[in-house]
Amino acid sequence: MSDYDVIIIGGGPGGYLAAERLGHAGMRVLLAEADTVGGTCLNVGCIPTKSLLHSAKTYRHALDGAMFGVNVTGVQADWSAMQAWKAKTVGTLVGGVQANLRRLGVTIVHEHARVVGAGRVEVAGSVHKADHVIVATGSEPVMPPIPGADGRVVDSTGLLAVEVIPERLVVIGGGVIGVEFASLFAALGSQVDVVELLPEILPFMDTDIASRVRAGIEGVTFHLGCRVESLDGEPGSTTVRFTDADGSEQALTADTVLMAVGRRPRIADSGAAEAGLDLVRGAIRVDDTMRTNLPGVWAVGDVTGRSLLAHAAYRMAEIATANILSLGRVPPGERLREDTIPWAVYAIPESAGVGLSESQAEARGLDVTSAVVPLYLSGRFVAENGVGAPGAVKLVAETGSRVVRGIHMLGTYAPEMIWGAVSVLENELTIDDLRQIVFPHPTVSEGIREASWAIFS
Template sequence: MSHYDVIVLGGGPGGYIAAERLGHAKKNVLLIEAGSLGGTCLNVGCIPTKALLNAAKTYEHAIHGKQLGVNAVDVSVDWAQMQKWKAQTVSTLVGGVGAAEKKAGVTVINGYGTFDGPGKVTVDATSYTADHVILATGSVPVMPPIPGTANNPAVVDSTGMLSVAEIPGKLTVIGGGVIGLEFASLFAMLGSEVTVIEMLPEIAPFMDADIAAQLRKALDGVTFQLNSKVTAIDGGTVNFTAADGSEQSVDSDVVLMAVGRRPAVQGWGAESSGLEFSGKGIVVDDRMRTNLPNVWAVGDVTGRSLLAHAAYRMGEIAVANILDDQAFRRGELMRWNAIPWAVYANPESAGIGHTEASAKAAGLNAKSVTVPGYMSGRFVAENGVKAPGAAKLVYDADSLQVLGLTVLGSYASEMIWGACVVLETELSVNDLRQIVLPHPTVSELIREAAWAVNA
């Protein structure tokens, strides 16, 4: 029986970053992954969708470049080549993860691991022990029990949508969250007739409602059915109860089920190990400790934040506390309020911290300001005055501390990191005003928002 300092169960973002960090700290580490290294994000999530979205945006720019003086001729989409580009991208990055683990001295086993209790893991009938175990089993798509869903070849989850044989003429997306919006935007840009059916009053419930409304209106080629509930699926026909109570239907070549993901807490030993968990995920504290001694959990399986970058940080938090029991005194704790999100549709949107509604619900004396995209010179130069774009700043009316920021428009996902620093260091509106940003950049919208505060 082989013994390790740490066994990591799951090779997604949280698991592989934890293994790599521990390896560089000279720990003897075993990383177990049943599929390909990189998990959902790298293989069938974040990375392949961004490869396809960038290709679609390139096509979109080409066919709409006339106003900029760029006249493209015979522009077309080669779906097979897009799929090839996606596969090459994923293969390259998966190989990179493997190389990084090897460089760090991590032992990697490709197999299905089961957790047998503190310090014990089995892979294909072979038992391994360790001083610590990190659980990073990820999440799986939610497939609600809608009549007509099971064994319906027209219905796919996000993994299946990435590999459809051809661009669908008609696509219906069930769910207006991040996954649904990105796929809706992708295929609308490629010419599909797209309908999104969302049960809530507005898309993207994590987003400020007014910015979400702007994003919805900006998604050209997408029809939205809000406050609507899918009742049944018959082949490619999706039946739903519309907002006015009427029974309606939409015909589709493909139906994407994009109602979210759930932590993968079943089938690998959680049930019989004494681990505290629920359908919402494994229970962890801010140091990523579970209820079992020397057993840690990171990433989607915790249910705390189903985002790859959150998983990275959770993995690093667990590692810091494994290496040093006093790490929390240095601030090595998970700060759940400082995790950004991004939606890579066209246009992009990103945000961090409180929305105006969530801040008020938390009892804060919150106020907000919103500035339009055309207040950035670069934004206008590249998109025009009428293009959708905005930055909304939420702040505490008493202390002027910045509570949250939402950005809509080009480069949103690349500029939001600055707001992460603002929230992590608890800067005020006045602090933000003193930061010098390069000109001309779209990021200047954040500074414009700070100066729009009447204080």
């Protein structure tokens, strides 16, 4: 008999959600997490950054209160108090996850674990057997070999822990992590520059929305199409040297430099290669049911390389556990549909989207039509932000069938509304279907309705 029904390696979003679902079903589950349950997202990623961004937004709202008839004097950004709020938030949520896992009968061990074969996992030197193994080891920051970077840059974890707000911050990389941190510290008064290799920030985003995001972030200077060549100087006064889009040599000096060029699956020391798991571009290859090539071994989350988002890890965990629980009873049916995984960027302003961008749709050979409408058509948006605030909704739909293929949003509450857009794509609604949906008034979500009437008009 196996020691456990399922052993899960990694306690991030994918790992702990799988443990919760399986524990709820009465299975014997071992969750091995060498560090703190919650993984990168809960401890040094999604949650702490959103806590600090909320503090920054509150600070900016106080400074801008006169626009809404609220006059506040003596407003200060207290970084140590913000850090305390962040720590309290993280501690509360980590404690809640651990308590829920124990309530569901999940055994948690804070030890390093590695898969050693089908149904076998080594935990702190001892090999345990299980009917199923789920690998959920997450991802880690990419540190490119730029001359002089060692000792002169911090990653996202390091920047979360700085003791003072940087006066001058240079961010290398214009992806989600880089843009969110740039927005955060600019809102708190830092002089911020972002150096990005590509011609636009947030390359996964529809270019119309990405350019509007960039224009809407106040206090940040973006250097696009630029290649970082080297770093020099002393900690606290580091010079970032780069070649700009015209081939000219440029330099920026800052007291803090963030390296934010992306993340990669965490494979080292997982045992994946040695156990015989198929690897593709440094990630564990899985099918749409989260199965690997080894019987009874599954992988979820960032380690698959399919989508490096916490909510994608949640969905992968749900798919894997649903299929594990259905074995021997009904044919497994839950599968990953990557085109309906939403994204969200919690900068100031926020943005979110789901489905295909216009260029992605065209690259697939689809004949599409698009429409962009400003959010000042929403009464609530104007009441809370003013006419000039950045905000827009873009719809992408197939020209012939009128099926909606993408919904992209910039502005207040975009991440909170995007689930509705996901439902539109999951159910393959047409523009005509979308026009029949009743949106409550006044809400910012009415921007989606306005866009549905602007397209094919």
